[in-house]
Amino acid sequence: MKIRWLGHACFLVENxxxxxxxxxxxxxxxxxxxxxxxxxxxxxVTHGHGDHLGDAVEIARNNDCPVVAIHELSRxxxxxxxxxxGMNIGGxxxxxxxxxxxxxxxxxxxxxGERGIISxxxxxxxxxxxxxxxxxxxxxxxxFLDMELIGELYSPNVMLVPIGGWYTMGVKEAVKAxxxxxxxxxIPMHYNTFPVIEADPEEFKKEAENRVEGVRVxxxxxxxxxEI
Numbered sequence: 001m002k003i004r005w006l007g008h009a010c011f012l013v014e015n016x017x018x019x020x021x022x023x024x025x026x027x028x029x030x031x032x033x034x035x036x037x038x039x040x041x042x043x044x045v046t047h048g049h050g051d052h053l054g055d056a057v058e059i060a061r062n063n064d065c066p067v068v069a070i071h072e073l074s075r076x077x078x079x080x081x082x083x084x085x086g087m088n089i090g091g092x093x094x095x096x097x098x099x100x101x102x103x104x105x106x107x108x109x110x111x112x113g114e115r116g117i118i119s120x121x122x123x124x125x126x127x128x129x130x131x132x133x134x135x136x137x138x139x140x141x142x143x144f145l146d147m148e149l150i151g152e153l154y155s156p157n158v159m160l161v162p163i164g165g166w167y168t169m170g171v172k173e174a175v176k177a178x179x180x181x182x183x184x185x186x187i188p189m190h191y192n193t194f195p196v197i198e199a200d201p202e203e204f205k206k207e208a209e210n211r212v213e214g215v216r217v218x219x220x221x222x223x224x225x226x227e228i
Contacts, residue, residue: 001133003158004225007031008193009052009140011160012225015131017041017098021160022137024054030193032223035059041096044128045069046139048076048111048120051193057082068095070102072121076111089124099129103150105141107168127154133228136181138162140190143173143180151181157228159183162190163204164197171199175207178215185228186217 004012007030009022021044025031028051035055042065043056053073057080060067066083067074074086087093092101103125111120125139127150136156150156159181162168168190169177178186186208191199205217218226 001130001135002225002227003135003160003187005187005189005220005222006033007222009046009137009160009162009190010054011135011137011189012038012040013128013130013135015133017096017130019044019096019098019128019130020059021126021128022046022052022054022139023056023059024051026055027051028054028193030222036062039063041065042098042100043067044100044126044137045073045077046105046125046137047107047109047123048073049109049140050112052140053111066095068093068100068126070109070121070124072119073109073111076113076118076120089122101127101129101154103127103136103154104144104146105139106144107140107142125150127156129154133157135160136183138177140168142169143177145180147177147180151183156181156183158185158187158226160187160189163188163199163201164191164193165199166196168197171204171207174204175211178208179212182212183215185226186215187220187226188217 071086
């Protein structure tokens, strides 16, 4: 499995199938690609904020592929003429031959469109299983004790964890989150896109690897990837 970071909270996860999570590319100063460059089998969106929903609709149209989101957000997106797969927290859906489990996140989750700012369900994270490998994308969240259950139930090989603070957990909380989940690999995200979420990934790496036995923190630059 190849996991490529496209800046902020956007990742391409690829094996026999290829998915993109939280495709905020247009307007993302760190994004190394444009929406037109992306070829995928499915799009996953953790919540309706613009820096996560991003270019989901355009990418879905370009690739004639579904967007997976929480039920309320899926209904909003479905009105835009794309295939929107709605699910909810605790559920697992098979989309384009990929098993997608929706898990909790603690954040807000409105959507801003032609009707103004409206409610779009709850925020979420995803555990994606593809060809025997599992990736846990935390979404935007604070640390919470039920992360330990996510680790026990799904045993993710890789955890994609926000460290930027202000809108999500910062380094201190992210280290605790890794301690609860116990992945093999942790990759920091949602930092340094804008000044308000500046954070030091090296600090996160040092603290996480010191506190969590067996974990390896991989720091990616936008456009770089890791293979597991």
